[in-house]
Amino acid sequence: MSAGTAIPAERAAVFDCRVAFAETLIALAEEDERIVAVCNDSVGSSNLGGFREAFPERLINVGIAEQNMVGVAAGLANAGFVPFVSAASPFLTGRAMEQIKADIVYSGANVKLCGQSPGVSYGELGPTHHSIEDIAWMRALDDLPIVVPADPEQTREALHWAADYVGPVFLRIGRHKVRSVSGGQAPAFVPSRCNTLAAGTDVTLIANGTMVEVALDAARQLGAEGVSVRVLNMATVQPLDAEAVLDAARSTGGIVTIEEAVPRGGMGGAIAELLAERHPTRMRMLGTHQFAPTGDVAYLFDRFSLTCNGVAAAARELLSDS
Amino acid sequence: MKVIPGTSVTDPPCHGVSELQDFALRIRLGSLRAISAAGLGHVGGDFSVADILGVLFGGVLRLDPSRPDWPERDRFILSKGHAAASLYTALSLRGFLPEAELMTFAANDSRLGGHPNRQKTPGVETNTGPLGHGLPVAVGMATGAQLQGASWRTFVIVGDGEMQEGSNWEALMYAAHRGLASLTLIVDRNRLQQGASTEETNALDPLDQKLSAFGWDTHVVDGHDVQGLFDILAEPNHSSQPRAIVADTIKGKGVSFMEGLAAWHHKVPSAEQVDQAIVELTGVRS
Numbered sequence: 201m202s203a204g205t206a207i208p209a210e211r212a213a214v215f216d217c218r219v220a221f222a223e224t225l226i227a228l229a230e231e232d233e234r235i236v237a238v239c240n241d242s243v244g245s246s247n248l249g250g251f252r253e254a255f256p257e258r259l260i261n262v263g264i265a266e267q268n269m270v271g272v273a274a275g276l277a278n279a280g281f282v283p284f285v286s287a288a289s290p291f292l293t294g295r296a297m298e299q300i301k302a303d304i305v306y307s308g309a310n311v312k313l314c315g316q317s318p319g320v321s322y323g324e325l326g327p328t329h330h331s332i333e334d335i336a337w338m339r340a341l342d343d344l345p346i347v348v349p350a351d352p353e354q355t356r357e358a359l360h361w362a363a364d365y366v367g368p369v370f371l372r373i374g375r376h377k378v379r380s381v382s383g384g385q386a387p388a389f390v391p392s393r394c395n396t397l398a399a400g401t402d403v404t405l406i407a408n409g410t411m412v413e414v415a416l417d418a419a420r421q422l423g424a425e426g427v428s429v430r431v432l433n434m435a436t437v438q439p440l441d442a443e444a445v446l447d448a449a450r451s452t453g454g455i456v457t458i459e460e461a462v463p464r465g466g467m468g469g470a471i472a473e474l475l476a477e478r479h480p481t482r483m484r485m486l487g488t489h490q491f492a493p494t495g496d497v498a499y500l501f502d503r504f505s506l507t508c509n510g511v512a513a514a515a516r517e518l519l520s521d522s
Numbered sequence: 523m524k525v526i527p528g529t530s531v532t533d534p535p536c537h538g539v540s541e542l543q544d545f546a547l548r549i550r551l552g553s554l555r556a557i558s559a560a561g562l563g564h565v566g567g568d569f570s571v572a573d574i575l576g577v578l579f580g581g582v583l584r585l586d587p588s589r590p591d592w593p594e595r596d597r598f599i600l601s602k603g604h605a606a607a608s609l610y611t612a613l614s615l616r617g618f619l620p621e622a623e624l625m626t627f628a629a630n631d632s633r634l635g636g637h638p639n640r641q642k643t644p645g646v647e648t649n650t651g652p653l654g655h656g657l658p659v660a661v662g663m664a665t666g667a668q669l670q671g672a673s674w675r676t677f678v679i680v681g682d683g684e685m686q687e688g689s690n691w692e693a694l695m696y697a698a699h700r701g702l703a704s705l706t707l708i709v710d711r712n713r714l715q716q717g718a719s720t721e722e723t724n725a726l727d728p729l730d731q732k733l734s735a736f737g738w739d740t741h742v743v744d745g746h747d748v749q750g751l752f753d754i755l756a757e758p759n760h761s762s763q764p765r766a767i768v769a770d771t772i773k774g775k776g777v778s779f780m781e782g783l784a785a786w787h788h789k790v791p792s793a794e795q796v797d798q799a800i801v802e803l804t805g806v807r808s
């Protein structure tokens with residue numbers, strides 16, 4: 201791992217959102233017998249082993265067939281079940297895009313789409329396995345709620361919310377271990393609202409998912425230089441917390457967005473679209489802009505400036521242009 | 523591997539069963555070393571497909587490493603792109619890549635990523651990794667050859683779990699509809715997918731009958747019998763049907779502690795396990 205990588209050496213406790221996902225799904229299924237899990241030969245990669253043990257008949261593994269998987273989930277919803285489709289995000293969103301559009305979103309099927317191992321978390325396996333386009337693809341679908349939890353607390357609460365909410369939802373479950381970023385905040389997840397993690401006035405960092413801890417580290421670095429930084433955890437990308445974004449635009453000197461995804465059409469794009477209409481604001485949009493070279497996750501974060509230093513540099517650049 | 527005088531650079535290098543077996547052994551050893559160096563890879567699927575790759579690259583495919591885009595070359599697609607390390611090794615044995623480069627498999631900035639990328643690696647025809655892509659592309663290649671009246675052939679290897687993807691069945695139908703006799707599909711029938719056996723997950727049997735019913739000239743062969751594989755793969759297809767070969771294989775073939783175990787889909791052998799595997803594969807202590 202090279203210097204300035206995404207995973208800080210001093211990292212205290214780290215947590216796995218996939219474990220939180222798996223435990224919460226089992227707890228929800230214990231309470232609600234309509235809940236079923238649907239997957240594509242992804243019992244291991246989606247951490248569904250425990251679910252299978254607890255509810256062998258409620259795990260529908262269709263094999264390596266994602267289009268069928270999403271269609272089957274729509275049918276199960278029609279029959280009164282609440283399917284949680286759990287598959288690697290590139291194959292769930294990419295392969296089954298039209299099933300998601302027509303069978304789930306356009307049909308209003310009560311299906312929870314859980315994209316696992318998103319962003320560049322498959323590292324060396326390369327761009328076919330990276331899921332950097334999923335947010336942009338899902339955002340294009342009329343009003344589909346999109347949630348990108350940043351830590352296990354948010355994952356748990358977002359799953360509970362999704363189970364209660366009637367209608368389709370896309371949840372993006374991170375693969376890397378992350379620090380708890382919403383520690384102390386209760387609730388950790390409020391649908392359609394971002395969490396303000398630091399209330400600065402010079403510049404705003406807006407991140408979600410795995411990038412929230414990176415934004416917090418960058419804010420600390422900038423804070424040591426006397427820069428007052430606002431940090432927003434934008435766990436819900438759609439619908440966007442317009443009020444918080446507009447307030448940041450009005451009361452700070454610019455916005456840096458940070459996401460483990462393509463910003464075009466992603467969270468950065470969503471924020472830019474809102475601001476272009478309502479309050480044009482100078483921005484820097486950090487993300488995985490392109491098909492990545494071969495590399496491990498830390499190397500790729502470094503390549504795309506998704507590091508403490510990379511984010512701090514983007515914020516300084518934004519401030520010095522003003 | 524020496525070129526026999528009087529043969530062309532585009533001809534495959536191996537003559538006879540023992541040379542083909544040696545070629546396949548080198549594929550297993552190359553991918554094992556690459557995976558061990560990288561700390562990741564799919565050794566089980568590399569070893570189940572190694573004899574098929576060995577026969578194709580060692581004995582069948584007409585290729586020119588100095589001109590990877592030679593228009594008359596045979597086309598080959600490894601649709602189960604997760605077995606990339608075995609493909610890279612086969613390409614290096616045919617001169618497309620320096621052997622030493624195999625040790626950069628999956629390393630930062632390597633040309634040899636965890637899945638094959640035609641924009642980086644010479645000899646790779648199309649990018650694979652998401653399952654269910656290779657056969658439709660192969661059908662397109664064979665359609666192109668048919669339109670041009672060309673004599674080159676197209677070969678595609680698909681995993682058996684991968685056959686659960688609907689795209690394959692769309693392609694099967696269309697290939698038969700067009701009578702693409704220059705196309706050969708090889709299913710690596712190791713009976714395992716990522717998490718479990720294919721038959722427990724979403725059963726494929728009777729796969730050969732399904733392929734026949736879809737209009738393919740279907741053969742079931744032992745996917746580790748190099749002679750049998752050579753006989754069917756080298757034989758031109760004069761029928762008017764595309765050819766399907768269900769190659770019965772063993773995931774992890776050649777290493778006792780890997781054979782037939784789903785866990786070795788993407789488990790990485792320890793240093794001692796690598797040594798043990800080399801002993802078993804070569805019969806020689808390293």
Ligand SMILES: Cc1ncc(C[n+]2csc(CCOP(=O)(O)OP(=O)(O)O)c2C)c(N)n1
Pocket residue numbers: 240241264266291295564566567570602604651652653654680681682683684685710712714715716773787
């Ligand atoms: C569309 C898609 N879905 C899921 C995966 C994840 N995946 C990679 S390999 C694999 C199992 C493949 O099994 P099989 O085709 O039988 O290959 P083999 O046994 O030869 O390794 C799975 C599910 C993928 N690469 N692509």
Ligand SMILES: [Mg+2]
Pocket residue numbers: 681682683710711712713714715
């Ligand atoms: Mg298989």
